Amino acid sequence: MIGWRCxxxxxxxxxxxxxxxxxxxxxxxxxxxxxxxxxxxxxxxLRMANPVMTASGTCGYADEYANFADLSKLGAxxxxxxxxxxRPGNESYRVVETRAGMLNAIGLANIGLERFLAEKVPxxxxxxxxxxxxVPGWSMDDYADVAEQLDQQVPVVAGIxxxxxxxxxxxxxxxxxxxxxxxxxxxxxxxxxxxxxLIVKLSPNVTDIAVTARAAVEAGADCLSxxxxxxxxxxxxxxxxxxxxxxxxxxxxxxxKPIAVYMVHRVYSTVAKTHNIPLIGMGxxxxxxxxxxxxxxxxxxxxxxxxxxxxxxxxxQIAEGLRGYLLRKGKSSIREIVGTLAMG
Amino acid sequence: xxxxxxxxxxxxxxHFFGTVTTNELLCREHYRLTVxxxxxxxxxxxxxxxxxCVPDAQTAAVPADVKSLDSPVPPLTELSWQPAQPPPHFxxxxxxxxxxxxxxxxxIADRRDRVATATTAHVCELDFIYRVxxxxxxxxxxxxxxxxxxxxxxxxxxxxxxxxxxxAILVGGGVGIPPMIYLAKVLHEKKIAAMALAGxxxxxxxxxxxxxxNGPPAPVPTPSQAVDEFARYGFPSMISTDDGSLGFKGYxxxxxxxxxxxxxxDQRKRAVIFCCGPTPMMRATAAVAAKxxxxxxxxxxxxxxxxxGTCQSCIIKYQPPGQKQWVHKLTCTDGPVFRxxxxxx
Ligand SMILES: Cc1cc2nc3c(=O)[nH]c(=O)nc-3n(C[C@H](O)[C@H](O)[C@H](O)COP(=O)(O)OP(=O)(O)OC[C@H]3O[C@@H](n4cnc5c(N)ncnc54)[C@H](O)[C@@H]3O)c2cc1C
Ligand SMILES: Cc1cc2nc3c(=O)[nH]c(=O)nc-3n(C[C@H](O)[C@H](O)[C@H](O)COP(=O)(O)O)c2cc1C
Ligand code: FES
Numbered sequence: 001m002i003g004w005r006c007x008x009x010x011x012x013x014x015x016x017x018x019x020x021x022x023x024x025x026x027x028x029x030x031x032x033x034x035x036x037x038x039x040x041x042x043x044x045x046l047r048m049a050n051p052v053m054t055a056s057g058t059c060g061y062a063d064e065y066a067n068f069a070d071l072s073k074l075g076a077x078x079x080x081x082x083x084x085x086x087r088p089g090n091e092s093y094r095v096v097e098t099r100a101g102m103l104n105a106i107g108l109a110n111i112g113l114e115r116f117l118a119e120k121v122p123x124x125x126x127x128x129x130x131x132x133x134x135v136p137g138w139s140m141d142d143y144a145d146v147a148e149q150l151d152q153q154v155p156v157v158a159g160i161x162x163x164x165x166x167x168x169x170x171x172x173x174x175x176x177x178x179x180x181x182x183x184x185x186x187x188x189x190x191x192x193x194x195x196x197x198l199i200v201k202l203s204p205n206v207t208d209i210a211v212t213a214r215a216a217v218e219a220g221a222d223c224l225s226x227x228x229x230x231x232x233x234x235x236x237x238x239x240x241x242x243x244x245x246x247x248x249x250x251x252x253x254x255x256x257k258p259i260a261v262y263m264v265h266r267v268y269s270t271v272a273k274t275h276n277i278p279l280i281g282m283g284x285x286x287x288x289x290x291x292x293x294x295x296x297x298x299x300x301x302x303x304x305x306x307x308x309x310x311x312x313x314x315x316x317q318i319a320e321g322l323r324g325y326l327l328r329k330g331k332s333s334i335r336e337i338v339g340t341l342a343m344g
Numbered sequence: 345x346x347x348x349x350x351x352x353x354x355x356x357x358x359h360f361f362g363t364v365t366t367n368e369l370l371c372r373e374h375y376r377l378t379v380x381x382x383x384x385x386x387x388x389x390x391x392x393x394x395x396x397c398v399p400d401a402q403t404a405a406v407p408a409d410v411k412s413l414d415s416p417v418p419p420l421t422e423l424s425w426q427p428a429q430p431p432p433h434f435x436x437x438x439x440x441x442x443x444x445x446x447x448x449x450x451x452i453a454d455r456r457d458r459v460a461t462a463t464t465a466h467v468c469e470l471d472f473i474y475r476v477x478x479x480x481x482x483x484x485x486x487x488x489x490x491x492x493x494x495x496x497x498x499x500x501x502x503x504x505x506x507x508x509x510x511x512a513i514l515v516g517g518g519v520g521i522p523p524m525i526y527l528a529k530v531l532h533e534k535k536i537a538a539m540a541l542a543g544x545x546x547x548x549x550x551x552x553x554x555x556x557x558n559g560p561p562a563p564v565p566t567p568s569q570a571v572d573e574f575a576r577y578g579f580p581s582m583i584s585t586d587d588g589s590l591g592f593k594g595y596x597x598x599x600x601x602x603x604x605x606x607x608x609x610d611q612r613k614r615a616v617i618f619c620c621g622p623t624p625m626m627r628a629t630a631a632v633a634a635k636x637x638x639x640x641x642x643x644x645x646x647x648x649x650x651x652x653g654t655c656q657s658c659i660i661k662y663q664p665p666g667q668k669q670w671v672h673k674l675t676c677t678d679g680p681v682f683r684x685x686x687x688x689x
Pocket of ligand 2: 055056057058080081104106108134163201227228229251252253254256282283284285303304305306307649655
């Protein structure tokens with residue numbers, strides 16, 4: 001409880017650029033003299049100037065945050081899920097705050113591929129950072145058709161993230177929990193995606209995430225991202241019914257961070273390291289210290305989701321903080337620390 | 345492209361850090377927070393800010409007026425061991441006292457600008473009026489003058505105030521009253537005649553400064569109260585309370601119907617209703633407006649996670665007359681102000 005509060009205030013002060021922050025950026029001042037550590041990241045064909053990206057569904061389609069953050073400072077921009085057809089999504093209420101996090105059941109509401117290509121891609125092109133498009137689906141061809149069209153958008157679109165893990169749609173999306181179906185799907189999409197980095201976003205709602213991770217990697221994924229939200233529920237005790245219209249929702253935010261760190265480490269140590277597959281870690285990241293935990297546990301890059309709602313400029317602050325951390329640790333590149341967590 | 349109901353093109357907004365200058369209790373459960381913000385952009389009545397409701401770091405204790413926790417602690421009967429004796433409700437207060445995680449939306453209740461000079465920056469004093477109902481607003485209530493406050497704004501599209509309106513009828517209910525205060529100021533600046541209708545459950549839940557005696561005379565024979573926030577612009581105000589503890593007994597829509605009944609056809613044609621309050625009240629106001637064929641704009645409320653148009657949480661069903669199918673619109677960026685007839689209530 002107290003720990004959570006402290007963490008909260010760290011964030012608040014961080015945002016406020018109050019005096020306390022000088023301790024966090026103290027390291028940066030030193031970077032003027034020492035060589036600046038290299039924080040660039042390569043995810044197969046996708047090169048990022050820094051390891052911090054946005055998480056799908058928390059940053060819109062393109063420039064919604066343009067007034068609140070310098071989007072050109074992102075390592076990569078990850079779009080809201082784009083499906084073949086537009087989707088209205090679930091009924092209201094779609095979100096509710098919970099202790100140290102929130103539940104959402106948006107239901108993949110989105111404008112659909114056609115409008116995305118016509119209206120959003122030109123804006124994304126001007127942003128000047130690699131774009132990763134998140135793709136949901138209900139059949140193998142849903143995924144493959146959309147992914148194939150997006151693969152034609154290189155170089156604006158540099159990565160495709162298969163969302164096999166949204167807990168908020170009733171039909172389908174069980175690909176994420178069934179390793180056989182997942183392998184089949186990834187192999188199917190792989191045949192039609194030749195230029196973009198193919199990322200598979202894993203569901204944490206499984207008994208052992210290493211099993212689905214292995215299935216995705218062996219079927220040809222270039223990279224894995226984890227975790228999506230945890231299926232969860234909040235109850236309105238006066239009305240004796242779930243708060244969300246959908247009944248259940250997905251839990252995100254600092255509440256899930258320790259489980260997400262564990263899952264990244266589990267996947268890194270059992271699958272990713274041996275197959276040399278980079279991981280994108282996410283789940284409750286709000287500060288560079290949070291990001292560093294994920295990187296030491298095995299993530300090559302990190303994504304910020306829910307915390308963007310509080311301050312869309314958090315990713316660039318994390319990137320700067322990581323640079324300072326590397327400098328203090330005497331590292332010349334972020335790659336030197338990925339997965340270096342000493343166990344036992 | 346999305347058909348946006350209210351057109352306002354000056355989309356300058358941002359993340360600002362203000363300094364709290366006052367945070368005072370106005371009436372039961374309602375506070376007015378004033379924040380000084382440098383270079384706050386142009387805004388419109390009906391727009392809002394997303395405020396980070398971090399409680400005062402110095403005040404670790406939770407304010408004692410936690411309403412929902414006032415139920416008695418059940419007696420411990422079946423325990424054979426001797427439990428510790430915490431102060432009453434200690435655990436409840438401790439656990440319920442966690443800081444709000446997401447920001448909370450609040451309408452701009454007024455603004456006063458000190459323009460930049462050769463030596464001083466442009467400073468905007470923003471007012472917010474809020475009712476304490478949960479952890480975010482409780483955190484806000486613990487803020488003290490001098491503390492820094494983070495806000496995103498101005499967000500959303502405000503009321504469409506075109507000059508040919510006359511009169512403007514401001515209908516505010518509960519925490520929907522604050523944006524009406526700002527709207528009254530802008531109407532006055534634009535020399536548009538207006539009257540204000542404010543409703544609350546009880547007299548002590550009206551976050552308004554009401555002096556004894558009569559206010560500016562109402563255009564229709566309805567008792568007018570001296571509500572400082574509106575009388576300062578020469579606008580008559582009419583109050584309704586559910587229990588009749590002040591003004592008209594009943595809902596604000598009952599009062600609105602009386603007024604519109606007394607209006608001439610021509611007056612109804614030129615009048616515009618501006619409404620903000622609880623959803624059932626806005627729905628009822630929209631129905632009254634439709635019945636008398638009076639134009640009506642409503643400022644809607646939906647749970648919001650981001651306020652910036654990214655999370656898709658704040659949807660409403662939007663179906664302008666003549667359109668075959670409804671579509672979802674985002675309350676935070678397409679609204680919160682919509683034309684009442686465009687909403688599928
Ligand atoms: C555009 C907009 C403008 C607003 N302007 C103002 C304003 O000027 N002044 C003001 O006091 N409030 C305003 N609100 C409402 C305000 O945002 C909520 O009161 C606030 O978020 C509550 O936060 P909390 O943490 O204190 O309560 P929570 O802990 O989040 O909620 C406490 C309880 O109240 C319920 N609740 C929460 N929000 C609402 C709501 N909006 N309507 C009904 N029940 C709710 C919850 O379900 C819960 O049961 C506005 C809302 C919107 C969307
Ligand atoms: C409101 C909201 C909407 C989301 N929508 C999507 C989505 O469309 N596709 C997806 O793959 N993940 C979606 N996510 C999951 C996030 O991308 C991320 O995996 C998760 O929230 C954990 O990270 P966080 O704790 O930093 O938010 C959504 C999360 C939230 C909070
Ligand atoms: S509150 Fe996030 S889209 Fe409106």
